[in-house]
Amino acid sequence: MNLLIFGALTVLFAIASAQRGDSANACVVNDSFGRYCPTTCGVAEHLFKYTPGVYENLDYMLGELERIGNLTRGAEATVVHMRDSTPLAQKTSEPDMHYKRSTSMLEDVIRFEKTIISQEQQLFELQNYILTNERKMQELKMLARQLEQTCSLPCKDTVDISPITGTDCQDIANKGATTSGLYYVKPVAATEQFLVYCDIDTDGRGFTVLQRRKNGQVPFDRNWIPYKEGFGYLSPDDSTEFWLGLEKMSQLTAKAPIPYALRIELVDWLGNTKHADYAMFRIGAEEDKYRLYYAYHLGGTAGDAFDGFDFGEDPSDKIYTAHNGMQFSTPDNDNDRYDGNCALQDGSGWWMNRCHAGHLNGRYYQGGRYTEKDSGAFDNGIIWVTWHDRWYSLKETTMKIIPISRLTVTAGQQSGTKQFGGL
Known part of the structure; x- marks a missing residue:
């Protein structure tokens, strides 16, 4: 998750930096009034630099999410099996010898089940957070494509001043x-x-x-x-x-x-x-x-x-x-x-x-x-x-x-x- 957030922030910082006109090559001095940048030229350079890393981080997070989901399903199956097996073990075993052990095992199962439920809730929140970030990433990708189209035009580093x-x-x-x-x-x-x-x-x-x-x-x-x-x-x-x-x-x-x-x-x-x-x-x-x-x-x-x-x-x-x-x-x-x-x-x-x-x-x-x-x-x-x-x-x-x-x-x-x- 941290990698994904870092990637998204990197793109945002790159866009903000480019829009400020930080690139000295994209600005010229006009009549001693400072620097004026009429276009967003130079933004594509920042986007091309950071976009592949963001995509790689997103793919890694999706793989981790799938792996966690598989582990959770296996733990749930184990809990169900242990819970169903415990009553049978209590009935067929010697009461004095095994009852306390089965009771203790059941308590452990219950605690383990509560832990799993808590983890499932955290996983659910993580999934929602990842979905939200995926939407943001899609928006960033769309913005990147728009900026790529804009910056594919010839750069214009000066403003038009009328000859009159x-x-x-x-x-x-x-x-x-x-x-x-x-x-x-x-x-x-x-x-x-x-x-x-x-x-x-x-x-x-x-x-x-x-x-x-x-x-x-x-x-x-x-x-x-x-x-x-x-x-x-x-x-x-x-x-x-x-x-x-x-x-x-x-x-x-x-x-x-x-x-x-x-x-x-x-x-x-x-x-x-x-x-x-x-x-x-x-x-x-x-x-x-x-x-x-x-x-x-x-x-x-x-x-x-x-x-x-x-x-x-x-x-x-x-x-x-x-x-x-x-x-x-x-x-x-x-x-x-x-x-x-x-x-x-x-x-x-x-x-x-x-x-x-x-x-x-x-x-x-x-x-x-x-x-x-x-x-x-x-x-x-x-x-x-x-x-x-x-x-x-x-x-x-x-x-x-x-x-x-x-x-x-x-x-x-x-x-x-x-x-x-x-x-």
Whole structure:
């Protein structure tokens, strides 16, 4: 049984290992964002290596099961014979001489019978367990055949990147691109092109995505250089997490001929979605610590956490948690207005004040809810307090930009707030 379990686990580990893309030959570096494996190439090699051993172990277990069954049947026949012979021996033998011996023999037979019954029960459980493992082995064999068919196709170790380029994703959409995916852009302020994910909708609007959180697989507890250059993984199907990089954000927005609007999209752990939009969004240069600028809050359903929030703890809460005009801080590069280090407390980079009311680069907490005990007394989750409170960490976030000229004013504006649709 142990051999069978070991064999099944070996196949499972081989499949899991291959799906992670552990084989260096199956991955390539894309624009300094790390390794991205678009196919399961290399899985067949692991399967072919371990599958024969698993089959051999399974055959051995089936032979052992048959041998145990034969032994049990022989023991059962012996018990029946001894039980039937004992009364006859008691009747035909001398009472005083043989009665006690026959009685003792009968007791031994009864004990032996109970042992056999117990062993039969254990054997029955073993048979059920083997049947269960046989079913699992059949499933593994089917999966192996499917993977063999998949990996019989020519290996593809790179992703398709569209030849269409532009200054940003809207420029790329204007040139005819209709599909979301990976594209190269070269903003006016950039000296060379770089890779981005473009979110292109059916109306021909192209959003350039700056940040993506989906599942917590990419750690955001980074220092200044990674936040400057970018980290995570770009994928053509938008299935991965990444931070585009402050320098690229600055190049995109610094000398743009048309000002950008920033859209922040949020998803909680119940699947609810909300958004917040900001006009004239721009990121400053590194000399100014990549300062965050925007003109005003356009609207949206998530509220305006960038404007700060009154937590009820101090009259200055709202002022000291506003983000507009703040420089970027990381644990090793403190530029906030707090006596301590907000980024060091939270373990991630952001445009900190004293400290924040919205923090999309915070720690990823599974399930959303977390406590002061979980976080060391710091509200360090992925928070947006004008929707959920500071002790609720969101499941998914997206930061993306688009030229503000692509937005149209909707009817039914609320007093004092500019409502824009179509984002």
